[in-house]
Amino acid sequence: MDAPAKPVAAPVKTQGADVVIDSVGKTFRRGGRRTMALAGINLEVRAGELVCLLGPSGCGKSTLLRIVAGALDSDEGTVTVGGRSVNGPSPDRGMLFQTPMLFPWLTTRKNILFGPKAQRSAGLSERDDPELNAEADAILGTVGLDKFGDAFPHELSGGMQHRAAFARAIITRPSLLLMDEPFGALDAITRLRMHDFLLSMWDRYRTTIIFVTHDIEEAVLLGDRVAVMGGRPPGIQEVIDIPLDRPRHAVDADTESFLTAKRKIRASLTV
Amino acid sequence: MAGWQPLASGGTIEERLRIDDAFLPGGGEGGEPGLDERADRDDLAAYRRARRRARARRLGTGAAGLIALAVVWQIAATILRDPVFLPSVTQTFQTFLHYFDRPYPSQGSPLWYDALTSLRRILIGFGIGVVAGVTLGSAMSASRVVRHLIDPVIEVLRPLPPLAFIPLFIIWFGIGELPKDVLIIIGVTPIMAVTSVAALDEVPEDLRLCARTLGASRLYTLLHVQLRSALPGILTGMRISMAGAWTSIVAAELIAATSGLGYLIQQAGDYLNTALVLSGIICIALIALILDAGLRGLLLLADPSRRG
Numbered sequence: 001m002d003a004p005a006k007p008v009a010a011p012v013k014t015q016g017a018d019v020v021i022d023s024v025g026k027t028f029r030r031g032g033r034r035t036m037a038l039a040g041i042n043l044e045v046r047a048g049e050l051v052c053l054l055g056p057s058g059c060g061k062s063t064l065l066r067i068v069a070g071a072l073d074s075d076e077g078t079v080t081v082g083g084r085s086v087n088g089p090s091p092d093r094g095m096l097f098q099t100p101m102l103f104p105w106l107t108t109r110k111n112i113l114f115g116p117k118a119q120r121s122a123g124l125s126e127r128d129d130p131e132l133n134a135e136a137d138a139i140l141g142t143v144g145l146d147k148f149g150d151a152f153p154h155e156l157s158g159g160m161q162h163r164a165a166f167a168r169a170i171i172t173r174p175s176l177l178l179m180d181e182p183f184g185a186l187d188a189i190t191r192l193r194m195h196d197f198l199l200s201m202w203d204r205y206r207t208t209i210i211f212v213t214h215d216i217e218e219a220v221l222l223g224d225r226v227a228v229m230g231g232r233p234p235g236i237q238e239v240i241d242i243p244l245d246r247p248r249h250a251v252d253a254d255t256e257s258f259l260t261a262k263r264k265i266r267a268s269l270t271v
Numbered sequence: 272m273a274g275w276q277p278l279a280s281g282g283t284i285e286e287r288l289r290i291d292d293a294f295l296p297g298g299g300e301g302g303e304p305g306l307d308e309r310a311d312r313d314d315l316a317a318y319r320r321a322r323r324r325a326r327a328r329r330l331g332t333g334a335a336g337l338i339a340l341a342v343v344w345q346i347a348a349t350i351l352r353d354p355v356f357l358p359s360v361t362q363t364f365q366t367f368l369h370y371f372d373r374p375y376p377s378q379g380s381p382l383w384y385d386a387l388t389s390l391r392r393i394l395i396g397f398g399i400g401v402v403a404g405v406t407l408g409s410a411m412s413a414s415r416v417v418r419h420l421i422d423p424v425i426e427v428l429r430p431l432p433p434l435a436f437i438p439l440f441i442i443w444f445g446i447g448e449l450p451k452d453v454l455i456i457i458g459v460t461p462i463m464a465v466t467s468v469a470a471l472d473e474v475p476e477d478l479r480l481c482a483r484t485l486g487a488s489r490l491y492t493l494l495h496v497q498l499r500s501a502l503p504g505i506l507t508g509m510r511i512s513m514a515g516a517w518t519s520i521v522a523a524e525l526i527a528a529t530s531g532l533g534y535l536i537q538q539a540g541d542y543l544n545t546a547l548v549l550s551g552i553i554c555i556a557l558i559a560l561i562l563d564a565g566l567r568g569l570l571l572l573a574d575p576s577r578r579g
Contacts, residue, residue: 071480091486101481104576105499115485118495122488151315154576172485 016048016208017082017092017175019068024077026063036233037063041077043227043236047175050202050209052219054265055229061212064229065178068210069095081176091115094174094207096182100165102153108164109149112136115172135171142204143167143197159190163197170205179211183218192250195221199248216269220244220261221253228268238268322578358546366546367553375547376538380530386554389520389531392448393562396455397516401509403456404463408505409498411464412471425461433458433519437526451523455516462512463505470504471497503574510566517559 024041027034038060045051053061066072068079070089079086081093089095102111116132119125127135140146143163145156153161162182169177183191199222202209213219219226220242228237242261244252252258341360348359358366371382380388407425411418433454440450474497482492524533532551539547571578 066480069480069484071483089480089483091484093484095481095484097477097481099475099477101475101478103478103496103500105502105573114482114487118482118485118487118491121491122486124486148315152575155315155318168485178484 015173015175015206016046018047019043019045019176019208019210020078020080021045021064021068022078022080024064024067024074024079026060026067026072026074026076038067038074039233039235041236043239045208045210047082048206048208049224050211050222052223052226053210053212053229054214054216054219054226054269055234056214058234059229059231060234061229062180065095065180065210065212068176069093069178071095091119091172092174093176093178094169094172096162096165096169096177096179098181098184100153100158100161102161102164102168104153107150107152108145108156108167109133109136109140111153111164112139112168112171114168119172139167139171143201157190158186159193159197162186162194166198166201170201170207174207176208176210179209181212181214184213184215191218195250198222203247216262216265217253220258220265221248221250226265228265230269240265240268326578355543355545358549363546363549363553366544367550370547370550375535375544376542379535379538382535382550382554385530385532385535385551386558389524389533389555390558392451392520392531393455393513393516395448396452396520397459397513399452400456400459400512400516401463404460404508404512405467405505407460407464408467408471411468418468421464425464428457429461429465433515434522434526437523441527446527451520451528454519454523458515458519459512462515463508466508466511467501467505470501470508473504474500503570503577506566506570506573510563510570513562513566514559517555521555 021041021043024038025036026038027036029035041064043051053064055061063072067074068081068086070086070093086093102108103114106114113132113136116125116127116135120127136149137146140149143166145160145163145167148156148160148164153164156164165182183194186194195218211219211222213222223242225239225241227239229235230237240261244257244261344357345360348354348357348362351357354362367382374381379385407421411421436454436457437450440453444450444453478500479492479496482496483489487495520531521533521536524531525537528534532555536548536551539545539551
């Protein structure tokens with residue numbers, strides 16, 4: 001994909017990585033009790049695809065996401081991202097949480113620069129300050145926070161905090177973004193705006209996204225496919241294609257095809 | 272790698288997203304309720320100016336409270352006309368200035384020297400106690416076994432008034448500086464251990480995971496996220512234990528010492544020099560206020576959300 005947009009620009013990488021989740025299982029042991037959290041999970045996510053994991057609380061969707069992130073080890077099966085098997089957390093697999101998890105003692109700009117600077121101190125990157133600052137400026141502009149680079153997290157609204165968290169995750173150039181109910185704690189209106197924001201950013205960066213949610217409408221609006229989770233032991237019940245055109249907007253959520261997809265998922269959940 | 276470009280581009284975010292409303296007050300959850308009251312979220316500088324003004328007003332009101340106390344004191348002293356029972360503000364102030372650089376009692380030391388003596392004891396004992404407490408707290412937070420081992424010891428020590436140890440420490444460590452330092456350490460360490468554990472426990476698991484997914488190593492995460500995140504809580508613990516340390520040292524000096532502000536107050540009391548007793552007390556209050564202000568300043572540096 002060597003298609004320089006500007007004369008000086010380096011080759012543009014294809015951002016998304018494919019994800020292969022192969023017969024993953026996980027059992028938690030607490031005291032003498034064993035709880036099977038996941039069993040026999042198989043899922044392939046294509047490079048650049050946005051797949052939603054949908055299911056009720058306790059269906060193991062967050063556990064699965066954490067296994068893909070490398071924060072949890074699976075007991076069975078393997079996960080590979082971009083052909084490499086997952087072993088511990090990596091900046092190649094960015095993660096966004098229900099709360100923005102910004103570092104409250106850092107300004108927006110320094111939050112965004114946390115990843116690059118941590119990587120530099122580990123010798124993983126040699127980018128110097130002027131280069132990093134320029135990139136932070138660019139990303140602040142992209143997420144619409146250019147006036148808030150020097151603001152602290154508590155000085156931002158909820159939506160702005162989530163956009164800052166997105167900027168912080170995307171500056172490390174992940175090929176996969178893992179999102180764990182990222183907008184679950186927002187009010188309904190801010191949430192709509194964040195959906196449009198995410199769709200636009202995904203359009204821009206083309207990373208692969210696995211998006212965990214318990215909201216059917218959110219799953220249909222965002223996903224290329226929706227993996228419905230549930231059952232005992234918890235697993236993927238069904239993977240449903242969402243044949244809606246792109247680009248999508250939150251305002252389109254009442255069209256006929258949208259409602260059809262929603263109905264299909266609801267049926268799958270109540271079986 | 273500088274040329275890493277998004278694939279799709281064009282148009283500002285506002286044009287593409289119609290999210291400008293999110294900048295307006297109430298445009299999203301999060302933060303304190305007070306945040307949404309400001310008229311214009313767009314102007315960070317104006318918002319911060321307003322918060323600074325509110326802070327200055329608060330400080331002004333606080334100073335007024337102290338001035339009112341001094342006025343009541345002065346009026347009461349004027350009515351009572353008994354300088355042994357209650358000297359006036361002006362008498363106390365004069366005594367303070369008089370003995371500031373003159374020894375009291377005559378074979379003793381001047382006020383400034385006693386103040387420095389007490390301060391030195393505080394800083395040594397407090398410094399060692401804080402380091403010991405934070406180290407203990409970190410070990411307890413990191414290891415379940417250590418926690419279960421040390422927790423009961425702290426729970427036994429914590430409710431004890433350190434003053435109860437004074438006779439014991441005199442037997443063990445004599446009457447020099449050591450028993451006083453140990454007394455402060457014994458008071459500060461459990462408080463610092465408990466507050467450090469609480470502060471470290473409060474750091475969300477996901478905050479650490481977040482740092483790790485951004486490429487931070489385990490060590491970098493420990494230092495730059497976990498300890499950094501616990502810092503405001505640790506500083507709050509330091510403010511609490513600093514107050515306790517003052518109580519301990521002055522009491523110890525009242526009972527068993529030949530120097531320090533507590534000793535000065537004791538001597539002045541014996542000779543019914545009430546103005547000097549009050550001078551010593553005010554001196555303690557001033558030093559404690561300054562030390563606490565220093566810690567508060569550090570706390571504001573460590574936790575931006577407390578500013579304003």
